[in-house]
Amino acid sequence: MRGALDALPRAGPTMSEPVTGPEEKRLEFGGEWATIRALYRYCGQRRAVLLPLVLLAILAFLLEGLGIGLLIPMVQTVLDQGGASSGFGPFTEFMHRLTAALPADYRLPLIGGLVFLLILLKSVVIYGHHMLSIWLSGHVGRNLRDAVLAKSYTIGLLTVQRLGIGRLHNTVDAQVWYATDGLDAATRMIASAAAALVFITLLLLISWPLTVFVVLGFLVISLVMLAVRRGAQRFGRNAVVANAAMSERIVEALTHHRLIRAAGTESREAEQFARTTEGLRRASLRTELLRAIASPLNELLYVPLMFGVIAFGLAQGLGMPALLAYLLLLYRLQPHLQQLDHLRVELAALAGPIEDIATILELTDPKAPRSGTRSITSIERGIRFEGVSFDYGEPDSPSLSAVSFTIPKGAVVALVGPSGSGKSTVVGLLHRFFDPTAGRILVDDVPLPELDLTAWRRRLAYAGQDLELMQGSVRDNIAYGAPDADEAAIRDAARLANAEGFIASLPQGYRSEIGARGLTLSGGQRQRLILARALLRRPDLLVLDEATNALDAEAEHVVLERLHAARDRMSMLVIAHRMQTVRHADLVVVLDGGRVVEMGPPSSLLRGTGTFGRWWGEETAERRRHVAID
Numbered sequence: 001m002r003g004a005l006d007a008l009p010r011a012g013p014t015m016s017e018p019v020t021g022p023e024e025k026r027l028e029f030g031g032e033w034a035t036i037r038a039l040y041r042y043c044g045q046r047r048a049v050l051l052p053l054v055l056l057a058i059l060a061f062l063l064e065g066l067g068i069g070l071l072i073p074m075v076q077t078v079l080d081q082g083g084a085s086s087g088f089g090p091f092t093e094f095m096h097r098l099t100a101a102l103p104a105d106y107r108l109p110l111i112g113g114l115v116f117l118l119i120l121l122k123s124v125v126i127y128g129h130h131m132l133s134i135w136l137s138g139h140v141g142r143n144l145r146d147a148v149l150a151k152s153y154t155i156g157l158l159t160v161q162r163l164g165i166g167r168l169h170n171t172v173d174a175q176v177w178y179a180t181d182g183l184d185a186a187t188r189m190i191a192s193a194a195a196a197l198v199f200i201t202l203l204l205l206i207s208w209p210l211t212v213f214v215v216l217g218f219l220v221i222s223l224v225m226l227a228v229r230r231g232a233q234r235f236g237r238n239a240v241v242a243n244a245a246m247s248e249r250i251v252e253a254l255t256h257h258r259l260i261r262a263a264g265t266e267s268r269e270a271e272q273f274a275r276t277t278e279g280l281r282r283a284s285l286r287t288e289l290l291r292a293i294a295s296p297l298n299e300l301l302y303v304p305l306m307f308g309v310i311a312f313g314l315a316q317g318l319g320m321p322a323l324l325a326y327l328l329l330l331y332r333l334q335p336h337l338q339q340l341d342h343l344r345v346e347l348a349a350l351a352g353p354i355e356d357i358a359t360i361l362e363l364t365d366p367k368a369p370r371s372g373t374r375s376i377t378s379i380e381r382g383i384r385f386e387g388v389s390f391d392y393g394e395p396d397s398p399s400l401s402a403v404s405f406t407i408p409k410g411a412v413v414a415l416v417g418p419s420g421s422g423k424s425t426v427v428g429l430l431h432r433f434f435d436p437t438a439g440r441i442l443v444d445d446v447p448l449p450e451l452d453l454t455a456w457r458r459r460l461a462y463a464g465q466d467l468e469l470m471q472g473s474v475r476d477n478i479a480y481g482a483p484d485a486d487e488a489a490i491r492d493a494a495r496l497a498n499a500e501g502f503i504a505s506l507p508q509g510y511r512s513e514i515g516a517r518g519l520t521l522s523g524g525q526r527q528r529l530i531l532a533r534a535l536l537r538r539p540d541l542l543v544l545d546e547a548t549n550a551l552d553a554e555a556e557h558v559v560l561e562r563l564h565a566a567r568d569r570m571s572m573l574v575i576a577h578r579m580q581t582v583r584h585a586d587l588v589v590v591l592d593g594g595r596v597v598e599m600g601p602p603s604s605l606l607r608g609t610g611t612f613g614r615w616w617g618e619e620t621a622e623r624r625r626h627v628a629i630d
Contacts, residue, residue: 061194228297374450495562598611
């Protein structure tokens with residue numbers, strides 16, 4: 001039987017009536033500008049940094065433009081032209097007046113030194129712009145990771161499983177990196193746009209007719225690049241889907257490594273993974289090809305434009321110093337315009353990852369259980385199910401129909417039934433991973449939804465066959481969920497779970513590392529640590545879901561005896577297939593097909609001819625048969 005916390009459908013719907021869950025609305029941005037707007041939203045309180053970024057970029061390229069402008073009087077000095085020539089615009093005249101007061105004998109080196117100083121200042125400002133951009137990207141990346149993980153805790157557990165652990169892992173890890181790449185691209189776009197603004201303004205001040213000609217040429221080039229951006233955006237979305245599929249496959253392959261080896265399906269799994277990675281390779285290749293072609297295509301298209309500028313400038317009678325400065329400004333403008341087109345293509349390609357993040361962050365789950373406000377410090381009388389029904393909305397998912405029973409304080413209630421009968425659904429409802437579609441659950445006569453959700457779950461502890469251990473030491477795993485517990489309490493919990501013996505045999509005892517998911521331990525050792533972890537919480541209700549099925553008969557007997565001895569301080573809900581595990585229960589609830597088919601003390605049910613008695617007889621006969629064979 002699967003553990004109650006993992007028995008929910010992996011790709012199923014989410015809540016009740018029936019549980020169809022929130023419809024995931026896949027967000028699609030119309031282009032790079034919509035992507036930039038989304039990134040702007042995710043900057044949050046750091047948006048104030050954007051204005052200094054813009055101002056620093058403008059200042060940097062204004063300094064560079066002035067440095068290039070000073071080349072005009074420098075060339076005039078070299079050509080021994082003492083005044084402004086015809087064809088000079090207001091910018092060149094301003095540069096001439098600026099340097100006219102310099103001594104003639106030292107004018108050339110002074111202008112050269114001034115040009116160097118301006119370029120040096122520009123480099124310092126650009127460095128500041130770059131560092132501020134890195135600081136912003138780091139904060140936004142951290143905030144997005146925190147937000148996506150926090151979102152996974154606020155939506156319903158069934159919604160998380162429908163989205164898929166692999167997809168969420170991929171979003172938190174890979175897609176957020178892509179989003180920060182997008183923010184970096186956006187800040188570089190700010191710098192390039194500032195450079196374009198400054199240089200085009202200076203070009204207009206030199207010759208506005210020639211600049212109009214240049215702008216028309218830029219528009220033609222941008223139209224050519226539009227098709228490239230659209231293709232990159234489409235292939236970028238395909239790459240996101242392929243990346244999520246690969247991440248899901250990685251999680252499945254590594255999580256079920258034992259199963260794959262035991263079933264001998266290594267080759268099949270490797271082939272499936274190879275097909276997934278090939279799909280990602282193809283999607284990524286198409287995206288990168290379009291992104292890579294942007295820069296050389298831009299450069300090729302600018303060559304005829306430069307020749308046209310020279311011809312047009314000479315036809316307009318532009319002076320040689322001004323034409324030289326114009327060409328140099330245009331030369332410096334060209335990479336920034338190329339960069340703008342390239343960054344627009346890059347942002348279009350990154351729209352897919354950012355859409356994926358936005359889709360998850362803006363996902364609403366109105367049927368996810370909401371916390372009540374009533375506090376609870378203990379269960380005084382018991383828990384009562386009254387006509388509880390639940391439907392996952394899927395044919396093969398376990399459901400409940402009008403289930404009623406009570407777990408009195410201090411009692412041991414056994415929940416038995418075949419796989420798919422609804423036992424794990426009962427546990428999910430108790431933890432309020434989802435709420436009933438009909439009926440209600442009462443705790444001391446208070447409806448469960450009215451209780452503070454965190455306080456309620458602290459009254460419960462769960463130990464199941466499929467519950468995982470964490471990376472860390474034995475002590476860390478026992479204390480998980482009760483981090484403030486002292487050493488005496490931890491050792492007492494280990495003793496109750498019959499784990500103190502094997503812990504003492506480990507090289508470092510409670511400080512021994514157990515590896516990822518506790519795979520350095522045997523199945524029985526892992527179960528005893530999980531049970532110790534549950535007992536350390538000192539719960540009012542302990543849920544045991546096949547929590548001893550990996551133990552041998554003697555070890556299981558010791559554990560159960562110790563648990564029954566501690567029943568005065570907690571109630572227990574025991575889910576098991578083996579009848580000897582539940583024979584000392586106060587009450588047995590038999591589920592079949594999501595309904596209660598029998599209920600009563602085990603001794604009473606065994607005397608009858610119902611389902612429980614039949615199962616007990618079949619198990620006893622099977623056990624005797626194995627003894628005879630041995």
